[in-house]
Amino acid sequence: MNIQKIYKPVAAQAHKGTQGHALLIGGSYGKIGAITLSSKAALHAGAGLVTAFIPKCGYPILQTANPEVMVITDKVQEHISCIEFTIIPNAIGIGPGIGQEQETQDALHQFLQTNKTPLVIDADALNILSQNKKWLELLPPQTILTPHPKELERLIGKTQSDEETIQKTITFSKEHQLIVVKKGAPTQIIDGDNVYENTTGNQALATAGSGDVLTGIITGLLAQTYTPLEAAQLGAYLHGLTADLALPHTGHESFVASNIIHFLGKAFLTLQGNRNEIGFK
Numbered sequence: 498m499n500i501q502k503i504y505k506p507v508a509a510q511a512h513k514g515t516q517g518h519a520l521l522i523g524g525s526y527g528k529i530g531a532i533t534l535s536s537k538a539a540l541h542a543g544a545g546l547v548t549a550f551i552p553k554c555g556y557p558i559l560q561t562a563n564p565e566v567m568v569i570t571d572k573v574q575e576h577i578s579c580i581e582f583t584i585i586p587n588a589i590g591i592g593p594g595i596g597q598e599q600e601t602q603d604a605l606h607q608f609l610q611t612n613k614t615p616l617v618i619d620a621d622a623l624n625i626l627s628q629n630k631k632w633l634e635l636l637p638p639q640t641i642l643t644p645h646p647k648e649l650e651r652l653i654g655k656t657q658s659d660e661e662t663i664q665k666t667i668t669f670s671k672e673h674q675l676i677v678v679k680k681g682a683p684t685q686i687i688d689g690d691n692v693y694e695n696t697t698g699n700q701a702l703a704t705a706g707s708g709d710v711l712t713g714i715i716t717g718l719l720a721q722t723y724t725p726l727e728a729a730q731l732g733a734y735l736h737g738l739t740a741d742l743a744l745p746h747t748g749h750e751s752f753v754a755s756n757i758i759h760f761l762g763k764a765f766l767t768l769q770g771n772r773n774e775i776g777f778k
């Protein structure tokens with residue numbers, strides 16, 4: 498599978514209104530950084546407009562760190578208690594840093610009951626779903642879940658081998674019509690019986706916030722004209738490639754999640770050449 502076939506260059510006549518509006522929902526006291534990274538990543542993935550929905554305490558932090566991102570605040574200071582907004586986003590990413598307060602769980606339930614917008618679900622939003630598996634029925638078809646191994650285990654249960662994990666994830670994906678970005682080394686994308694293995698990335702990504710950035714990238718792509726499977730594949734590919742491109746500059750140790758965002762431009766630029774070797778296995 499060739500990533501270059503998925504990639505769509507930005508049209509010369511494009512404007513911010515044609516490049517998609519991404520909404521990132523998350524953050525809680527002490528974890529505003531997660532949603533700050535996600536929303537910044539969505540912008541750098543090409544979304545024309547990005548809004549972050551966060552608890553009140555994050556307002557000055559996010560507005561200062563990301564002046565290009567618009568902000569909607571919850572009425573509660575330290576966590577999200579009610580997800581209501583009047584904007585019409587093209588894609589929503591929910592979960593980075595959101596925490597598991599009871600009010601936040603209730604807000605997620607309420608949100609899922611009415612939401613029809615293409616969705617990416619990560620981090621504590623996944624953990625809340627794991628404790629309320631009936632809510633999986635509320636997800637729009639082709640919703641993208643981005644679990645790391647522990648989050649996946651909470652969703653599908655313990656397994657004895659990698660093969661069993663893949664089989665259970667395929668069954669889970671088919672049962673609920675979901676795309677699972679099974680994060681790891683390497684990341685695999687499971688869409689029903691189809692399993693795609695990413696070819697980019699390295700251990701530099703073993704750093705706090707690198708998954709939060711992936712969620713922002715995928716949501717930013719989903720808000721443009723990419724299908725959920727394309728957004729998951731291109732997002733995972735670009736995310737990993739940033740770590741490969743950064744390696745001569747940062748080494749494995751000093752690479753941090755912000756570097757993923759920093760090197761995203763260089764990663765996109767590789768897609769504009771004629772490299773045929775790139776892609777997924």
Ligand SMILES: NC(=O)C1=CN([C@@H]2O[C@H](COP(=O)(O)OP(=O)(O)OC[C@H]3O[C@@H](n4cnc5c(N)ncnc54)[C@H](O)[C@@H]3O)[C@@H](O)[C@H]2O)[C@@H](O)CC1
Nearest residue numbers: 528529530531593594595596620621645646647705706709
């Ligand atoms: N700057 C920030 O605000 C940050 C906020 N974060 C947020 O913190 C919350 C908690 O997320 P966590 O993922 O830390 O908590 P979890 O409890 O979901 O996951 C941590 C556990 O999973 C295990 N694990 C993670 N990756 C693994 C792998 N590849 N293989 C095997 N085990 C693995 C860890 O060893 C640990 O036991 C999330 O909402 C997240 O978005 C984190 O992303 C870190 C940065």
Ligand SMILES: Nc1ncnc2c1ncn2[C@@H]1O[C@H](COP(=O)(O)OP(=O)(O)O)[C@@H](O)[C@H]1O
Nearest residue numbers: 645680681682699700702703705706707708709
């Ligand atoms: N050794 C590794 N090789 C390749 N990718 C890795 C490695 N370690 C972590 N990653 C990637 O980094 C990201 C980590 O996500 P996650 O655990 O959710 O981080 P966080 O919650 O801190 O943002 C995933 O995309 C994962 O595939």
Ligand SMILES: [Mg+2]
Nearest residue numbers: 620645708709
């Ligand atoms: Mg994570």
